[in-house]
Amino acid sequence: xxxxxxxxxxxxxxxxxxxxxxxxxxxxxxxxxxxxxxxxxxxxxxxxxxxxxxxxxxxxxxxxxxxxxxxxxxxxxxxxxxxxxxxxxxxxxxxxxxxxxxxxxxxxxxxxxxxxxxxxxxxxxxxxxxxxxxxxxxxxxxxxxxxxxxxxxxxxxxxxxxxxxxxxxxxxxxxxxxxxxxxxxxxxxxxxxxxxxxxxxxxxxxxxxxxxxxxxxxxxxxxxxxxxxxxxx
Numbered sequence: 685x686x687x688x689x690x691x692x693x694x695x696x697x698x699x700x701x702x703x704x705x706x707x708x709x710x711x712x713x714x715x716x717x718x719x720x721x722x723x724x725x726x727x728x729x730x731x732x733x734x735x736x737x738x739x740x741x742x743x744x745x746x747x748x749x750x751x752x753x754x755x756x757x758x759x760x761x762x763x764x765x766x767x768x769x770x771x772x773x774x775x776x777x778x779x780x781x782x783x784x785x786x787x788x789x790x791x792x793x794x795x796x797x798x799x800x801x802x803x804x805x806x807x808x809x810x811x812x813x814x815x816x817x818x819x820x821x822x823x824x825x826x827x828x829x830x831x832x833x834x835x836x837x838x839x840x841x842x843x844x845x846x847x848x849x850x851x852x853x854x855x856x857x858x859x860x861x862x863x864x865x866x867x868x869x870x871x872x873x874x875x876x877x878x879x880x881x882x883x884x885x886x887x888x889x890x891x892x893x894x895x896x897x898x899x900x901x902x903x904x905x906x907x908x909x910x911x912x913x914x915x916x917x
Contacts, residue, residue, distance in 0.1 A: 686785030687808055688732045689724045689852060692771035693717050693745070693794040694764025696738070700899060705738050707794035708748070709896075711905050715748055716896060719797035724852070725757040727804035730790065733757065734779050736764030736771035772873060773864045780857065788812065789860050791873045792852035798908055799850070799893040806887040807854040816856040817877045820889035821847035849874065850889040 693707035702709050707717035717735065724730045733752075737745035746761045753759045762778045764771035772791055779786045788811045790804070803820050810818040824846040830839040853874050855863075863876035870876045874884045896905050 686783065687730050687788045687790065688734060688779045688783055688786045688857075689721075689730045689790040689792050689804075690772055690775040690779065691717070691720060691724075691733060691735045691792050691794050692764060692768050692775065694736050694738045694771045695768070700897070700902065705741055706896070707737075708741070708744065709902070711797065711896075711902065712909050716797040717745065717794040718748055718752065720792060720794045720799070721749060721752055721757070721759065723797070723799050723801055724790070724792060724804055725752065727801040727808070729805050729808040731758060732760065732779065732783050732786075734760045734762060734775040734783075735794075736775040737761050739763040769864070769869075769876075776857075776860060776864060780861065786857050788854060789857045790852035790854050791860075793895060795896045796851050796893050797896065798905060799852070800890050803850070803887075803890050803893060804852055807852055810885060810887050811854040811856060815885045816859045816882050817874055817884040818854040819874045819884055819886055820850045820852070820893065821886045822850065822889045822891065824848055847886060848889070850893045850895075 695706050700706055700709055708715045721733050724733055735745055742761055742763055749759045760778060762774055765774055788808060807818050807820055824843045828841050828843055828846060829837045832838050859877060859882055863880055868876055868879045870879060878884055892908060896902055
């Protein structure tokens with residue numbers, strides 16, 4: 685299998701307020717991006733990682749990920765785009781052009797830096813088994829309300845049928861390329877694929893795969909790291 689992980693990491697991360705791209709914000713001295721890439725490579729399923737970095741920070745991202753490549757991982761850094769979808773498309777085009785055996789593609793958020801390698805393995809194995817699109821999910825713990833434009837509740841969906849979506853999301857490379865060339869829009873890559881009519885299956889996610897978006901999330905991530913004793917990630 686030619687498994688390539690795409691990491692769109694060109695976001696500025698204003699909500700964290702560190703004055704740097706979110707992917708480069710450190711947790712215990714190690715950038716979120718580095719921790720995320722470590723987790724992908726530690727799965728034993730990912731041969732290459734393509735990072736879409738902020739255009740002004742390509743050299744910085746190259747420098748901080750170079751030790752990962754020296755440790756046996758194949759890491760590529762390209763300039764990302766204005767929107768997340770642009771970054772995914774640019775990273776995907778690089779993978780298909782420069783990594784000839786690419787057949788399975790993962791799209792992973794750098795902000796989900798503590799995703800356990802077993803989640804990565806489960807996603808890859810499900811795509812390899814023949815599913816064209818696979819996402820890790822968790823059950824919804826809270827009651828969810830649907831409201832109208834005025835904030836009035838119009839429905840209460842059955843939470844037993846709802847799931848919280850995490851990353852990495854895995855795809856047959858040809859399917860993801862078709863989705864990004866479709867001109868359709870969605871809030872995630874699986875949403876794009878769904879709109880093509882391609883079935884998306886789920887595998888169990890993990891509570892450690894939380895997304896670091898705010899300073900509160902960062903504090904939770906630091907507590908998680910302390911709980912694990914530092915860990916490889």
